[in-house]
Amino acid sequence: MTDRKTILVVDDASLVRLYYRSILEPGGFEVKEALNGLEALEAVLSTPVDMLIVDVNMPHMDGLTFVRSLRQRQLPLASLPVLITSTEREQADFDAARMAGANFYLVKPIAPETLVEFVTMFCGMAR
Amino acid sequence: MTDFPELTEEEFRKLCEFLYRRTGMVFTEAKRYYVERRVVERMTLTGSHSFAEYFSRLRADVKAEVEQFINAFTVNETYFYREDHQLRCLTSDLMTERIRHKKRGDLIRIWSAPCSTGEEPYSIAMWLLENWPLVDEYEIEIVGSDIDTDVLEFASKGVFGKRALMRLSPDLIDKYFSMLSQDSWQILGDLRDSVRFSTVNIAEPGDTRTHGRFDIIFCRNVLIYFDDASRRIAAENLYENLLPGGFICLGHTESMSRISSLFEVRRFADAIVYQRPKGVV
Numbered sequence: 001m002t003d004r005k006t007i008l009v010v011d012d013a014s015l016v017r018l019y020y021r022s023i024l025e026p027g028g029f030e031v032k033e034a035l036n037g038l039e040a041l042e043a044v045l046s047t048p049v050d051m052l053i054v055d056v057n058m059p060h061m062d063g064l065t066f067v068r069s070l071r072q073r074q075l076p077l078a079s080l081p082v083l084i085t086s087t088e089r090e091q092a093d094f095d096a097a098r099m100a101g102a103n104f105y106l107v108k109p110i111a112p113e114t115l116v117e118f119v120t121m122f123c124g125m126a127r
Numbered sequence: 128m129t130d131f132p133e134l135t136e137e138e139f140r141k142l143c144e145f146l147y148r149r150t151g152m153v154f155t156e157a158k159r160y161y162v163e164r165r166v167v168e169r170m171t172l173t174g175s176h177s178f179a180e181y182f183s184r185l186r187a188d189v190k191a192e193v194e195q196f197i198n199a200f201t202v203n204e205t206y207f208y209r210e211d212h213q214l215r216c217l218t219s220d221l222m223t224e225r226i227r228h229k230k231r232g233d234l235i236r237i238w239s240a241p242c243s244t245g246e247e248p249y250s251i252a253m254w255l256l257e258n259w260p261l262v263d264e265y266e267i268e269i270v271g272s273d274i275d276t277d278v279l280e281f282a283s284k285g286v287f288g289k290r291a292l293m294r295l296s297p298d299l300i301d302k303y304f305s306m307l308s309q310d311s312w313q314i315l316g317d318l319r320d321s322v323r324f325s326t327v328n329i330a331e332p333g334d335t336r337t338h339g340r341f342d343i344i345f346c347r348n349v350l351i352y353f354d355d356a357s358r359r360i361a362a363e364n365l366y367e368n369l370l371p372g373g374f375i376c377l378g379h380t381e382s383m384s385r386i387s388s389l390f391e392v393r394r395f396a397d398a399i400v401y402q403r404p405k406g407v408v
Contacts, residue, residue, distance in 0.1 A: 013266060013321075014317040015252060015262055015317070018317040018318065019263055021317070089231075108264045109260055109264040
């Protein structure tokens with residue numbers, strides 16, 4: 001792969017960030033990290049990324065607030081694909097994520113092959 | 128401990144020969160201080176009045192003294208994935224039992240005490256990442272504590288030599304460490320962030336109480352160095368630091384049953400661990 005896609009993983013748990021990184025890097029993706037929504041905003045403003053994996057419950061700025069804020073930015077930032085990850089699995093949680101502007105919602109725990117499959121798809125790559 | 132005269136050349140030679148035959152470890156005159164310190168410690172703990180008395184006790188293996196003696200030489204030689212049968216037990220049984228009482232996303236607290244230079248708590252984090260598929264479904268808190276502030280400083284820097292990494296595959300080293308020089312590696316920042324380090328004296332109730340209650344405690348190869356009274360106090364402290372149904376893992380030569388009747392013995396396929404009874408709050 002000549003053009004490596006860059007994924008921003010936004011999660012306050014360092015083990016979770018490392019877990020996703022350990023799945024995505026061997027899959028050929030470049031991984032950047034942010035610990036909460038505020039850090040994620042700074043990250044997308046300073047470095048180009050191809051898509052985001054965003055946890056919901058985080059301190060300082062939660063995942064859904066971050067996605068709402070992202071969607072109000074200029075293009076192309078506003079259109080970045082966002083995959084929400086959470087342990088919550090109620091319909092109300094899915095709806096809230098969709099309303100905030102998420103492209104898809106995966107319930108944790110996420111199997112390595114599922115993560116790679118969705119990330120590949122959102123990066124617009126052939127499967 | 129300094130009341131004992133230093134070993135004569137002949138005594139030192141006999142001891143080193145004994146160690147070599149039993150463990151394959153070679154100690155020369157250059158390591159005299161290291162050896163003497165441990166021998167004097169064992170003499171004190173066994174109430175031996177002279178080296179001759181201690182050495183005959185050792186040779187007769189009174190109260191499994193050989194094992195204790197060998198442990199005294201290896202206890203500081205901690206390394207990644209040490210006693211990995213307990214790590215296997217962690218992911219095959221202990222975590223599964225603990226989450227039965229929890230909701231998705233709940234906190235799971237794991238305590239490594241004493242944690243020495245950090246190999247054990249970092250091993251727990253790495254092992255979970257590699258072997259527990261629910262690692263992103265629960266909030267995992269790993270705390271490493273030790274009485275020695277020097278080792279804690281070392282632990283939080285996360286820089287290790289070849290020996291500490293000897294049980295890890297090259298793949299794991301590549302994945303979780305960055306090479307600083309020919310024989311030093313630093314563990315990844317995310318792994319360093321996944322462990323919180325703190326000072327604790329496990330024989331001091333005021334000290335342990337501030338750490339709160341845990342789901343699983345690793346307390347390996349330390350109780351053997353306490354006298355009966357402190358050992359009982361430490362066991363009671365650790366009991367208080369466990370959530371009802373929580374588990375404690377000791378070193379392979381240690382047995383909680385000989386120390387305290389507070390715990391239930393649980394025999395899993397990979398390890399024997401001790402459990403705080405579920406009903407007792």
